[in-house]
Amino acid sequence: MNLKPSEPETVLSFDQQLLIELDALVKKADALRDEKTRTMAVTKLREAIAAIDSPTELIEEKSLGRIGYEAYGAKSNGKSLVSGKPLPTWEHVGTLIQSAWESAASEIALHFNIRRVKLEKSCAPDW
Numbered sequence: 001m002n003l004k005p006s007e008p009e010t011v012l013s014f015d016q017q018l019l020i021e022l023d024a025l026v027k028k029a030d031a032l033r034d035e036k037t038r039t040m041a042v043t044k045l046r047e048a049i050a051a052i053d054s055p056t057e058l059i060e061e062k063s064l065g066r067i068g069y070e071a072y073g074a075k076s077n078g079k080s081l082v083s084g085k086p087l088p089t090w091e092h093v094g095t096l097i098q099s100a101w102e103s104a105a106s107e108i109a110l111h112f113n114i115r116r117v118k119l120e121k122s123c124a125p126d127w
Contacts, residue, residue, distance in 0.1 A: 022045055022048055025041075025045050026045045026046065029041035029042045063102060063105070064102070064105030064106065064108075064109055065098060065099075065102030065103075065104070065105040065106075066090045066098075066101070067105070068101050068104060068105045068108075069090055069097075069098075069101045070090065072087075
């Protein structure tokens with residue numbers, strides 16, 4: 001029977017956990033066969049790792065509409081899923097399309113917040 005005091009459990013901060021996960025992703029990205037994809041993935045992951053140490057240097061304030069538009073572009077390989085044509089950058093897409101993306105993003109945010117409030121109320125203790 002071993003009566004030695006146990007070692008205190010190591011608790012990693014969120015940043016430390018994130019660094020470990022990002023490091024693992026960098027290693028996976030390095031193993032990709034396609035040179036272009038590998039280079040892009042490693043670069044983006046290294047930027048994400050750098051952002052942990054100095055988040056304000058890499059985090060740009062973006063509107064929800066722009067975040068949605070850029071996410072759509074990332075998912076569709078920078079092409080319209082309707083026409084197949086390359087998507088213009090947010091700055092060059094035009095105010096009408098920007099406005100539509102902002103409107104869609106606002107609706108999503110509104111519904112997300114309504115769901116969050118409902119969930120918080122359903123989990124709140126009845127004191």
